[in-house]
Amino acid sequence: MGLLIDGQWHDRWYASRDGRFEREHSKRHNWITRDGSPGPGGKPASPAEAGRYHLYVSLACPWAHRTLIYRKLKGLEKLIDVSVVSWLMAENGWTFDKATGSSGDALDNLEFLHQRYTRDDSGYSGRVTVPLLWDRERQCIVNNESSEIIRILNSAFDDLTGSHLDFYPEPLRGEIDALNARIYPAINNGVYRAGFATTQEAYEEAFDELFRELDWVERRLGKQRYLTGEYLTEADWRLFTTAVRFDAVYFGHFKCNLRRIEDYPNLSNWLRELYQWPGIAETVDFTHIKSHYYASHRQINGNGIIPKGPALGLHRPHDRERLPGRGIWTRESVKLQA
Numbered sequence: 042m043g044l045l046i047d048g049q050w051h052d053r054w055y056a057s058r059d060g061r062f063e064r065e066h067s068k069r070h071n072w073i074t075r076d077g078s079p080g081p082g083g084k085p086a087s088p089a090e091a092g093r094y095h096l097y098v099s100l101a102c103p104w105a106h107r108t109l110i111y112r113k114l115k116g117l118e119k120l121i122d123v124s125v126v127s128w129l130m131a132e133n134g135w136t137f138d139k140a141t142g143s144s145g146d147a148l149d150n151l152e153f154l155h156q157r158y159t160r161d162d163s164g165y166s167g168r169v170t171v172p173l174l175w176d177r178e179r180q181c182i183v184n185n186e187s188s189e190i191i192r193i194l195n196s197a198f199d200d201l202t203g204s205h206l207d208f209y210p211e212p213l214r215g216e217i218d219a220l221n222a223r224i225y226p227a228i229n230n231g232v233y234r235a236g237f238a239t240t241q242e243a244y245e246e247a248f249d250e251l252f253r254e255l256d257w258v259e260r261r262l263g264k265q266r267y268l269t270g271e272y273l274t275e276a277d278w279r280l281f282t283t284a285v286r287f288d289a290v291y292f293g294h295f296k297c298n299l300r301r302i303e304d305y306p307n308l309s310n311w312l313r314e315l316y317q318w319p320g321i322a323e324t325v326d327f328t329h330i331k332s333h334y335y336a337s338h339r340q341i342n343g344n345g346i347i348p349k350g351p352a353l354g355l356h357r358p359h360d361r362e363r364l365p366g367r368g369i370w371t372r373e374s375v376k377l378q379a
């Protein structure tokens with residue numbers, strides 16, 4: 042586990058302030074648009090083209106998982122190919138070691154993901170993270186921030202795929218942004234803040250905030266089918282990738298053990314509905330998920346032993362039909378309603 046400083050790899054964990062884990066901000070924020078016109082806020086963009094972009098993911102990582110879900114649901118599998126890193130993240134960071142689950146680097150057969158970052162910039166400084174969207178034509182990173190990559194995938198390639206599914210519909214944007222703003226720090230990143238805390242106080246602070254927020258989500262999902270109401274949106278998928286890892290990893294490994302997702306009736310049924318959504322179960326790989334966390338984070342699991350359980354039963358029926366739902370918003374539904 043480490044980072045690049047001026048293009049050189051250093052095996053070093055995150056520095057922490059008062060025992061609090063602080064995630065580094067992603068550094069590449071360019072965009073892809075239908076025709077290469079600027080992205081949101083005037084961000085530089087390149088045009089959507091089949092086969093031009095390549096996605097680097099870890100199947101263990103909840104942030105990368107978001108991008109795999111969008112690639113699947115938006116019909117992008119033939120347009121954007123993927124390289125999967127090894128589940129083991131050790132002294133060299135993410136690697137392409139096939140012995141531990143990597144597909145290999147499909148583009149240049151690199152050994153380490155940090156070499157991909159230094160191909161973008163030979164003097165790169167920063168953490169070497171997934172997901173990462175690579176432009177084969179310009180030989181550079183387009184974007185390495187999952188919350189932005191999913192917004193790109195939500196619309197940029199629609200002319201090529203013919204998909205009109207919209208996980209960030211205009212009329213729901215304010216609500217989705219507000220949900221993300223509370224769910225990201227308390228839950229998505231909250232489990233990491235609990236798990237990587239190095240003081241009791243920092244751990245308890247993250248733990249209390251996490252379960253306060255999960256309790257709030259539980260109440261909300263008792264009244265409505267999805268986080269924003271009747272439509273399944275970005276807010277749901279962002280929570281899903283944390284929720285699906287929770288009982289298998291965060292409960293034990295990150296000491297988030299007040300309650301399991303299974304103990305929340307609404308959240309656990311919502312989780313099963315999403316898990317059973319066509320195409321989604323195949324994006325979830327519990328071998329990568331469990332092996333990555335338990336074997337890589339030796340600072341919190343010294344012997345690297347990977348637990349055999351728990352039995353999750355994500356294929357059991359769910360009860361969400363009891364609440365009204367309209368599935369995924371489509372851009373046609375905007376026209377129909379207008």
Ligand SMILES: N[C@@H](CCC(=O)N[C@@H](CS)C(=O)NCC(=O)O)C(=O)O
Binds near residue numbers: 104105134172187
């Ligand atoms: N804000 C980033 C976070 C990505 C991230 O931190 N990914 C983790 C894997 S779960 C990683 O690659 N960590 C390696 C490191 O920080 O050294 C995003 O959402 O894309």
